[in-house]
Amino acid sequence: QCIIDNVVDLKVQAAITSIVSATLAKAKLLCQDVSARGALVSCPAGYKPTGCACGMGCGSWDIRTDSTCHCQCAGIDWTAARCCKIGV
Amino acid sequence: QCIIDNVVDLKVQAAITSIVSATLAKAKLLCQDVSARGALVSCPAGYKPTGCACGMGCGSWDIRTDSTCHCQCAGIDWTAARCCKIGV
Amino acid sequence: QCIIDNVVDLKVQAAITSIVSATLAKAKLLCQDVSARGALVSCPAGYKPTGCACGMGCGSWDIRTDSTCHCQCAGIDWTAARCCKIGV
Known part of the structure; x- marks a missing residue:
C-alpha cells in the first residue's frame, strides 16, 4: 500500500x-x-525611489506618482533619485 | 512497488x-x-523609512527607533518620510 | 497502482x-x-544605501560604488547613510 x-x-x-x-x-x-x-527625475521601470538628492544643497523633496523625485527649492539645477527593486 | x-x-x-x-x-x-x-513623522506600521525630506531646504536628518524621520534644522516646518516594505 | x-x-x-x-x-x-x-560613510556588508543625510543642512549627495554615501557640500562635518537589506 x-x-x-x-x-x-x-x-x-x-x-x-x-x-x-x-x-x-x-x-x-x-x-x-x-x-x-x-x-x-524618474526611476527606471520596475524601480521605486527610496530617497532623493538635490543640487544647491537642497534637502526639500517629494515623490510624485511613486516614481519621480521632485526637488522643491527654487531654481534647482539637478535632481537625483536613489532607485531600488527586489532582485533574486 | x-x-x-x-x-x-x-x-x-x-x-x-x-x-x-x-x-x-x-x-x-x-x-x-x-x-x-x-x-x-513616523512610517505606518510595517513600513520602514528609507529616506527623509525636510522643509526649509534642510538635508540633515536622522531616523529614530527605525520608524521615525527627524529633521535636525532649527525651526523646521515640515518633515516627510519615504516608507517602504516588501509586498508580494 | x-x-x-x-x-x-x-x-x-x-x-x-x-x-x-x-x-x-x-x-x-x-x-x-x-x-x-x-x-x-559606507553601509555594512550586505546592506545597500537607500538614502543619505548630511551635516550643515546639506541635501546634495550621491552614492558611490553602490555602497557609500557622499555629501557634496564644501566642508561637510558629518555624513549618514540609511542602509537596508532583505531579511527573512
Missing part, C-alpha cells in the same frame, strides 16, 4: 522549507542612481 | 524551484510618503 | 504555494543608520 499522502506531506514540507529559505537568502535589494538637470 | 522517495524528491525539487521563482518574481517594494508639520 | 505523478503534482502545488506565501510574508526590510565624520 502506498501511503502517499503522509509521505508526500512530510517530504514536501521539508523540501519546500529548505528551498524557500535558500532562495529567499539570495533575494537582494538592487539599486541604482539616476540624475537629471532640473527639478524632476 | 512505489519508489516514492525518489519520485517525490525529483518532482518536488522541480516544482518548488519553479513556484518559488515565480512567486519571488512578484515580490515588490511597496512605498508611500508620509509628511507632517514639525520635525518628526 | 500508485498514480504518484498526479497525486504529487496536486499536493505539491498546494503545499508549495502555501509555504512560499507564508515565508514571503515574513520577508522584511532590515535597515540601520550609520554615520561618520567627514563627507563619506
Whole structure:
C-alpha cells in the first residue's frame, strides 16, 4: 500500500522549507542612481525611489506618482533619485 | 512497488524551484510618503523609512527607533518620510 | 497502482504555494543608520544605501560604488547613510 499522502506531506514540507529559505537568502535589494538637470527625475521601470538628492544643497523633496523625485527649492539645477527593486 | 522517495524528491525539487521563482518574481517594494508639520513623522506600521525630506531646504536628518524621520534644522516646518516594505 | 505523478503534482502545488506565501510574508526590510565624520560613510556588508543625510543642512549627495554615501557640500562635518537589506 502506498501511503502517499503522509509521505508526500512530510517530504514536501521539508523540501519546500529548505528551498524557500535558500532562495529567499539570495533575494537582494538592487539599486541604482539616476540624475537629471532640473527639478524632476524618474526611476527606471520596475524601480521605486527610496530617497532623493538635490543640487544647491537642497534637502526639500517629494515623490510624485511613486516614481519621480521632485526637488522643491527654487531654481534647482539637478535632481537625483536613489532607485531600488527586489532582485533574486 | 512505489519508489516514492525518489519520485517525490525529483518532482518536488522541480516544482518548488519553479513556484518559488515565480512567486519571488512578484515580490515588490511597496512605498508611500508620509509628511507632517514639525520635525518628526513616523512610517505606518510595517513600513520602514528609507529616506527623509525636510522643509526649509534642510538635508540633515536622522531616523529614530527605525520608524521615525527627524529633521535636525532649527525651526523646521515640515518633515516627510519615504516608507517602504516588501509586498508580494 | 500508485498514480504518484498526479497525486504529487496536486499536493505539491498546494503545499508549495502555501509555504512560499507564508515565508514571503515574513520577508522584511532590515535597515540601520550609520554615520561618520567627514563627507563619506559606507553601509555594512550586505546592506545597500537607500538614502543619505548630511551635516550643515546639506541635501546634495550621491552614492558611490553602490555602497557609500557622499555629501557634496564644501566642508561637510558629518555624513549618514540609511542602509537596508532583505531579511527573512
